[in-house]
Amino acid sequence: MVKTDILVIGTGIAGLSFAIKTAMKRADLHITIMTKDTAEVTNTRYAQGGIAAVMDRLNDSFNRHVQDTLQAGGGFCDQEVVRMVVHQAPDRLQELVELGVKFDMNNNQWDLALEGGHTAHRILHHGDITGLEIESALLNAVHKLSNITLLEKHFVIDLVVEKDNSDKKCIGAFYFDDTNIIRYIRAKETVLSTGGCGQVFRNTTNSHIATGDGVAIAYRANALVEDMQYIQFHPTALYEPGKNPYFLLTEALRGSGAHVVNDEGKRFLFQYDVRGELATRDIVSKAIGTELQKSCRQHVYLDCRHIDRHAFKTHFPAILSYCTGKGMDPFTSLLPIVPVAHYQCGGVTVNKHGQTRVTGLYAIGECAKTGLHGSNRLASNSLLEAVVYAHQAAEKICSTIDDMSFSAKVYIRKYHNGLLKADNRKINAIKKELQEIMASYNADNDSSNTALARLKDLKYTTSSLYNNDDLTVPIIELINMLTVATLIIEHSKKNNLITF
Ligand SMILES: Cc1cc2nc3c(=O)[nH]c(=O)nc-3n(C[C@H](O)[C@H](O)[C@H](O)COP(=O)(O)OP(=O)(O)OC[C@H]3O[C@@H](n4cnc5c(N)ncnc54)[C@H](O)[C@@H]3O)c2cc1C
Structure with missing residues (x-):
């Protein structure tokens, strides 16, 4: 039986950011990160558009970012959480830069993009492969820290929870190791950063790892799970029936002027919202859904033909390469699109430090319900939420772990391979x-x-x-x-x- 001070489950932006911050602050602690696939297989690596933060204080303000988030969330956000996340954003992004993440610059200024629901240009990005850039930089940093052990192809089955007076306490986990043997690891603190659940839907942008494990594991461990009905559909996935996952055409394309049109080539979103293509995802997805019902068609289109070619090639090289590889030229033809399941706004309920109601168990990133998103996430707020809650959880754990001890109980595994x-x-x-x-x-x-x-x-x-x-x-x-x-x-x- 092995033991570790802190067990982190997941190697996306949330788990890696947490592990790096904690390992750098407390060299005396040993951190084990487990992931069920290889380390880079995450939803994080697919993120295209970028990460939202108020970096241009002349043309933007914290208050505007707060208001945009609240409006997108349909009255269901926790205002205190929204303020905390928005105000921390510039510091957390600076930390990513210090870890080696390269966000695009223009004339020595951040090249800030616009996305639906945002009233200002505030999206930092790395071309249209922001997630891949972040994932690579964070993995690099993890490999340099000797107090982190990264275990790939280690699948966490369940948490081990024992009664702690009237409360429940998480004391470790059962997992399949990379040779398919079921083992038990003891931990003083456990951090779930297992991402979303898009794979429960037929059509999704989510990677095959997104099977909702963290939510199900936490639920079985008696943690509170809320607001799972708030699944966000992304309005502009490239229509390729049977594809899993669907390829995303980032929101930033609409921010750069792309139009959503029906099969007659007509724009229709203004009938549903005065912001047209720049309305939030829930509104654009519903409008497309209604249009599809009316027309009995399978998809509508994204029209990028009028976007400046040079700007398209510079900002969206991966999308251009994918579409041309499929024989679709965005400069001359319409791109078929359809809304698909994209993001889990609810999840394991946590407080402002990422703590669940089970002692010793934290949840951060997409698997957590923090109160930031309400019923609908504002574009590019999820990578941000992950780094802010990684920070919050790291601060809390570093200051409290010395009071925690390993459970003395020995658990016999109850599963067989x-x-x-x-x-x-x-x-x-x-x-x-x-x-x-x-x-x-x-x-x-x-x-x-x-x-x-x-x-x-x-x-x-x-x-x-x-x-x-x-x-x-x-x-x-x-x-x-x-x-x-x-x-x-x-x-x-x-x-x-x-x-x-
Ligand atoms: C195509 C696409 C584009 C996106 N674009 C953006 C964007 O531009 N901006 C933005 O803010 N957000 C974007 N998002 C959302 C964002 O990428 C995710 O919300 C975020 O990356 C989630 O990070 P995470 O660390 O919580 O989880 P993930 O990055 O999904 O990582 C989950 C990890 O948990 C591991 N895991 C899961 N279950 C187990 C288990 N049982 N045992 C062991 N390991 C397990 C997985 O293997 C993986 O390592 C996008 C999402 C997609 C799919």
Whole structure:
């Protein structure tokens, strides 16, 4: 049995930023980071548009960023949290720069982009591969810190929680190691940074790792999970039926002047919002959805033909390369687009330090519900939220960990490795059916009840795939996805909400 002072689960911007900050501040602490795939396989690396911060105090202000965030969040944001995140943004971004992240400059000034819902240019970016730039710089920094151990292909199954007076306390986790052996690690503090759950939907921009594991794990450990009904759909994914994940055409394209048009080539968004293409994602996605219902078509289009070629090539080289590789030339033809599941606004409820209600358990990044996003995230606020909460959690843990001790209890693993018995065809069939349910339900009572009943059946079928706790990674991911799907529908039913 191994032990570590701090266990970090996930190697996206949230987990890596936390680990680096903590390791630099407290060289005496040992930090273990586990990730279920190789380290760079994250949603973070796919981020295109950038990261929001008020860097131009002449033409922008903290108050404007706060107001834009609150407006996007539909009245469901925590105002104190919004103010904290917005005010910390410049310092956190400066730290990323010091770690080697290169944001684009123009005439010695930050090249700040505009995105939907923002009333000022405030998006720092690295071309259209900002996430890849951040992920690479953070991984570089991690490799230089000798008090961090990074374990790839280590899949966390469940947290170990014990009773601490009347509270619950997280004391470690069970995981599959990279040889598929189930092990137990003891930790004084555990940080979930497991990202989102886009894969429960048929069409998503999210990487295959986004199966909602952190939310399901935390839920089983008695942490509070809220607002899972607030799944954000991104309005402009490139329409390629059957693709998983869908390729994103960043919001910054609309910020640079691209138009959304119907199959008659007409712009229609102004009928839904005076901001047209620069309205927030929920509004643009719903408008496109309505237009598709009216026209019985599968997609609308993004028209980039009028955008200056040089500017397009400079700012969106990866998008240009992807589209031309698919035989689509953005300078001469319309790009087919469709809204797809993109971001989980709710999640594991945390306070301003990233603490859950389970002692010793933190949640940061997309798996957490901090109160920043309300019902709809403002574009490019999620990478920002991740670095701010990584900072908050690091500060808290560094100042409190000396009072924490390892649990003396020895836990016998209750699972067996069922590797040889896994039937991946059956697992994939159940996953497909789950994604169909999520694509077709709406939040009226009858529809939700039918969807919940079908999910219950799928859980039952899934449980028949493993006997005597013979588990495999695909089975656990499926169980997690079924848990998260159920939470999404239950929460939307409670709030009488239709996700999209
Ligand atoms: C295509 C795309 C474009 C985007 N563009 C932007 C943008 O421009 N600006 C912006 O602010 N946001 C953007 N987002 C959202 C943003 O990228 C994510 O919200 C953010 O990167 C999440 O970071 P994270 O650290 O929380 O999780 P992730 O980066 O998703 O990392 C999750 C980590 O957890 C690990 N993990 C999960 N489950 C387990 C388990 N059971 N055991 C072990 N490890 C596990 C994964 O392997 C991975 O390492 C975009 C998202 C996508 C998909």
